[in-house]
Amino acid sequence: MQSPRCCILLLLLYLFLISGTWATMEGTFTLRILHTSTFQNSSFVDSEGLGLLEDIELGSLDKHNMSIHLYQPWVHPNLPLGDWERFEALIKNNLQLFRYMFNAVAKQRDVPYPFVAQGVAGCELYSNRTSRFFASVAYNGQECLSFDTDNATWTLSQDNVVCRYIQTVFRNYHFFDIAEIVFNYICVDDLEIVLRSGGRAALERQEVPVATVFARTPSPHQLLLVCHVTAFYPRPISVAWLRDGQEVPPGSALNTSTVLPNADLTYQLRSILAVAPRDGHSYACRVRHRSLGTRSLLIPWGNSQVLLLTGLVAALLAAVAVAATLLLWLWRHRKHQRMEESESRNSIQLYEI
Template structure:
């Protein structure tokens, strides 16, 4: 990425790529979208139908003006979209998905805070957390709450694919993290932490069970933990907690959710604990929003 350092380094910096493709009636669509977030700001947007990357703000336009970023970034985005289309095609074949529409979202990036570097690479199928790469074990991981068969099948396939592991070291740990290390803050960006707005609610009961959902939105930085508690104790990993993806908003903040099914009439026994940027808060099961 042809960008130039302008200011001293911030305590928290991040570079995040978000690529999305879709399918209809078993066929992967040609169109794909790529969004780039730098330090929580949506800086570049690529729509394959338009064929070129565009800066998303006046200050981004000023920094990128008269540079060759349009060629270099557009080429990279097209490669990202092509690879993700192939991945979605592979998933559809594994599941023999011939009907309905599906989406696949790839999120990869790097965060640097002081001397700590955190890289991530995740895939979300139909907007639910499916599979992510674990740097410590160097293996693909399916969420403990995931019951999606396709996530397990794709993990088994990728665990055998040594090239996929090389992709992580090259694309994420290598290219993106090194790229971020060479970037400094832009003049118009300031250090910020945005706490999540949390909404805990429940659905209408079915078969004597109630679905409880804990939503967190509008937060930055990206890392967050949502855990269901029963009588104040965290539920164990084998409990059926269903998790959504951590999705970016256009304003640079994020949203996510976690849900669980509980017996009707026992809702009062459950609460949601949210941990973000070192702060912990617990929310009971009520209708309404909590800041």
């Protein structure tokens, strides 16, 4: 196993080799590398990793052979020669350091196995060619320490033997001080290339939300109106209930879920409003989303639904009336034709006699 100093030398090598060009970009973009390792014992560690550009999965770590699988065709081919290979080496050596630190603290401080360690590192890219590095480490599902970018130091989120040990290692080897510089270069150079070669188009795509309203009756005295909104992208969305055209304020009767992901990289949520059955009010669910522009989706319930149903019934009755009139005309037309044909045959018979 390579020592932390070896990993730092590789980071320095990457820093000097990395290169790229800059062109003005608009907006803020976030690159995140997520990592989870489950330590069963000192020799068996199960590791998983995921790379995200905003909410788009760039690739994942194969826990069986530690190779990186890319999901987006615009990530690798457009990078300068050798940049991806160096970045892949950086990730793998980070993983080695992670395992080294936690196995060392388990051995030196008698930390019991099994346990779970997690890490996140990344950067935000701004339009003025600046970027901000961020990183944190978690132990058994709780944040252990995080990087304070303002003071360029690691701060403890919980004070225990594991977190103090990891903090000491990071400070002694200045590991993430160097990683901060590396990630900033990645943001300014390689990330800008990835955005221009397809990342920006993927992030700026828009999918129109699909909304439906239905009701549930948990008791005879309560009616739950459910507005289900799905298939939208990007994530930000506004969903509100209107009572007689006025927005229902937040309260115990209104319950809106968090935005949840779908398998096709769209999102969904539900907004539930508790009302009294037959309370005489008109309700509608209003949806606002970037893909709709200045328009809104308005899905009615209550009196509006009754009016809609009445309109459908009236339209159906009108269609039946038209069909009946047409059938009556056809019947009279054919009756008249038969009478004319009968009279014609009678005239012919008289003439022959």
